[in-house]
Amino acid sequence: MQEITLRRPDDWHLHLRDGAMLKGVLPETSRHFARAIIMPNLVPPVVTGEQAAAYRDRILAALPEGAAFEPLMTLYLTEGTDPADVAAAAASGLVKAVKLYPAGATTNSQSGVRDLTGVMPVLEKMAEIGLPLCTHGEVTAAEVDIFDREAVFIDTVLDPLRRRLPELRVVMEHITTREGADYAAAGGPNLGATITTHHLIINRNHILVGGIKPHYYCLPVAKREKHRLALRRAAVSGKGCYFLGTDSAPHVDALKEHACGCAGCFTATNTMALLAHVFEQEGALDRLEAFASLNGPAFYRLPVNETRLRLVKRDQPHAFPDKIFTEAGPVTVFNPGFPVHWHVES
Numbered sequence: 001m002q003e004i005t006l007r008r009p010d011d012w013h014l015h016l017r018d019g020a021m022l023k024g025v026l027p028e029t030s031r032h033f034a035r036a037i038i039m040p041n042l043v044p045p046v047v048t049g050e051q052a053a054a055y056r057d058r059i060l061a062a063l064p065e066g067a068a069f070e071p072l073m074t075l076y077l078t079e080g081t082d083p084a085d086v087a088a089a090a091a092s093g094l095v096k097a098v099k100l101y102p103a104g105a106t107t108n109s110q111s112g113v114r115d116l117t118g119v120m121p122v123l124e125k126m127a128e129i130g131l132p133l134c135t136h137g138e139v140t141a142a143e144v145d146i147f148d149r150e151a152v153f154i155d156t157v158l159d160p161l162r163r164r165l166p167e168l169r170v171v172m173e174h175i176t177t178r179e180g181a182d183y184a185a186a187g188g189p190n191l192g193a194t195i196t197t198h199h200l201i202i203n204r205n206h207i208l209v210g211g212i213k214p215h216y217y218c219l220p221v222a223k224r225e226k227h228r229l230a231l232r233r234a235a236v237s238g239k240g241c242y243f244l245g246t247d248s249a250p251h252v253d254a255l256k257e258h259a260c261g262c263a264g265c266f267t268a269t270n271t272m273a274l275l276a277h278v279f280e281q282e283g284a285l286d287r288l289e290a291f292a293s294l295n296g297p298a299f300y301r302l303p304v305n306e307t308r309l310r311l312v313k314r315d316q317p318h319a320f321p322d323k324i325f326t327e328a329g330p331v332t333v334f335n336p337g338f339p340v341h342w343h344v345e346s
């Protein structure tokens with residue numbers, strides 16, 4: 001048996017949804033994670049401080065008895081967002097970031113931003129007060145190939161924005177390319193990047209070879225193998241700019257296994273075990289704590305967690321559930337396609 005004890009991790013990019021789905025998926029995260037940056041792409045989206053406070057209350061009410069979990073709220077940036085409302089929500093401590101969805105880029109992004117010019121007053125206010133902007137870094141122009149959308153976003157949107165507003169603190173969410181990893185590493189202290197669990201494990205072949213695998217479809221879509229390898233090098237590097245954001249994004253099976261299937265991998269249940277597996281493969285178990293528990297709080301200027309999480313590796317593979325059963329319907333747990341011997345010891 002092998003084991004490793006970490007400071008309790010945080011998830012810097014998480015979808016919890018609302019209602020029955022929230023109730024069903026929240027325990028999967030609160031079991032292992034102390035805090036999470038909660039994505040605001042509900043229908044309707046979480047745009048104002050008042051909406052974020054109400055959503056936070058619903059999350060706290062849905063927590064299992066005795067769970068110690070702190071939701072870190074975000075606001076969904078729209079072309080109508082009021083800079084004063086953002087500043088007030090940040091000053092009260094309620095809101096930890098604002099999320100930029102380019103309109104049409106992903107699930108529930110139709111209220112997102114078409115043109116950054118219209119939101120410059122909000123971004124200037126955020127730069128002034130040090131409130132991070134979390135970016136879904138993909139362009140949406142129809143002529144840009146879906147596998148190129150991240151690299152084109154960096155060149156045509158993110159880099160110009162950061163040159164114009166160097167004080168703005170930015171998180172490149174769920175990077176999926178070598179270009180993304182390189183850009184984050186070169187960006188200085190105002191730039192961070194989250195990496196998901198699944199993008200360390202699958203490349204685009206996993207989605208498409210031998211039959212289409214809807215449960216591996218997420219956005220940004222997994223890229224070529226060389227990009228997966230670059231993400232692994234980044235995650236295990238220990239560099240402070242890289243931290244865990246699972247992007248665990250539950251959709252009921254009926255909507256994943258569908259003619260027009262929803263994007264999202266649900267990894268909340270087994271993320272920590274999968275990361276232990278990946279970091280061990282890379283000979284970097286000693287850097288898992290930096291990635292999952294230290295670099296994120298440092299970027300967000302929050303204290304690290306004082307409690308601990310213990311991961312154990314046994315000879316026998318650990319059996320994770322195939323699905324969790326929520327009152328909204330079954331949700332398939334991400335299947336890495338190999339046996340996993342690690343698990344979190346409760």
Ligand code: NCD
Nearest residue numbers: 015106107218219249263264
């Ligand atoms: C997310 C979702 O379902 O809300 N889906 C996904 O594939 N990651 C949205 C997102 O983060 O892009």
Ligand code: ZN
Nearest residue numbers: 015039247249
């Ligand atoms: Zn997401």
